[in-house]
Amino acid sequence: MELLQSIADSFNYWIYIILMMIGLYALVAKNNLVKKLIGMSIFQTAIILFYVSIGYKDGATIPILYEHQAHHGHHDAGHGDAEDAHHDVEHAVEEAAKEIHAVAEDHADGHDAHADDHDTLVDSHDAHTSSAIHAEDFANPLVHVLMLTAIVVGVATLGVGLAITQKLYGEFGSIEESEIIEQIRTGK
Amino acid sequence: MIWIFDLIILVFLVITAIISLQVKDLLSAAMILGVYSFLMCLLWSGMGAVDVAFTEAAVGAGVSAVFLISTVLRTSRRSSD
Numbered sequence: 001m002e003l004l005q006s007i008a009d010s011f012n013y014w015i016y017i018i019l020m021m022i023g024l025y026a027l028v029a030k031n032n033l034v035k036k037l038i039g040m041s042i043f044q045t046a047i048i049l050f051y052v053s054i055g056y057k058d059g060a061t062i063p064i065l066y067e068h069q070a071h072h073g074h075h076d077a078g079h080g081d082a083e084d085a086h087h088d089v090e091h092a093v094e095e096a097a098k099e100i101h102a103v104a105e106d107h108a109d110g111h112d113a114h115a116d117d118h119d120t121l122v123d124s125h126d127a128h129t130s131s132a133i134h135a136e137d138f139a140n141p142l143v144h145v146l147m148l149t150a151i152v153v154g155v156a157t158l159g160v161g162l163a164i165t166q167k168l169y170g171e172f173g174s175i176e177e178s179e180i181i182e183q184i185r186t187g188k
Numbered sequence: 189m190i191w192i193f194d195l196i197i198l199v200f201l202v203i204t205a206i207i208s209l210q211v212k213d214l215l216s217a218a219m220i221l222g223v224y225s226f227l228m229c230l231l232w233s234g235m236g237a238v239d240v241a242f243t244e245a246a247v248g249a250g251v252s253a254v255f256l257i258s259t260v261l262r263t264s265r266r267s268s269d
Contacts, residue, residue: 041248151247169264
């Protein structure tokens with residue numbers, strides 16, 4: 001039962017492995033050269049899928065900064081008057097939130113646990129408004145960049161394989177591996 | 189990513205991979221590999237890898253399908269397995 005549960009928890013990894021093995025099977029066991037190359041393509045995309053899924057985080061969004069987040073990141077850079085005013089308003093809102101927090105603490109005298117909960121809640125809220133960029137909010141872009149290269153390399157290898165297939169067809173008049181081997185063995 | 193959506197796409201990925209390897213007509217195999225690439229692209233955009241997803245849509249479903257079809261037209265369309 002525990003084994004079944006562990007399989008169900010990570011079903012996506014099992015399916016990546018199944019896809020990879022389908023590709024490997026085609027690469028080894030198929031007789032047609034184009035089918036072999038299709039199998040190679042499936043194998044490559046399964047590996048790329050595995051890597052991209054490593055970079056994914058629960059609740060994360062795409063690794064692109066919005067404009068207001070970028071402004072938070074470069075607080076020292078020169079801002080226009082309108083943006084300064086915007087920051088002033090934001091500061092005032094934060095101050096108000098802190099005051100409300102203090103009042104709430106006064107009210108919750110006997111309930112320490114409840115007050116603590118509220119404390120952490122407000123703290124996380126403060127952290128979120130004061131510095132907007134958190135790594136856990138974004139999918140890891142490192143694997144994306146690496147896999148972008150892998151996709152292009154995959155198409156290049158597919159193109160080379162198909163070019164060799166066309167040359168073999170011109171030479172032997174067939175794209176079946178067994179027929180080509182037979183012709184080589186009998187010396188045409 | 190919503191896990192049921194994830195599971196449906198993954199099951200269809202396995203199905204299209206098997207069909208594209210089992211079908212005897214190589215032109216159909218190339219088209220079904222294009223479907224496989226598009227499903228992969230959907231899965232990656234769901235995982236937040238938008239750059240990888242649209243590279244796959246352009247390169248995997250577009251260019252490699254064109255390569256395969258041109259090879260099939262220049263050689264033979266039937267496959268023994």
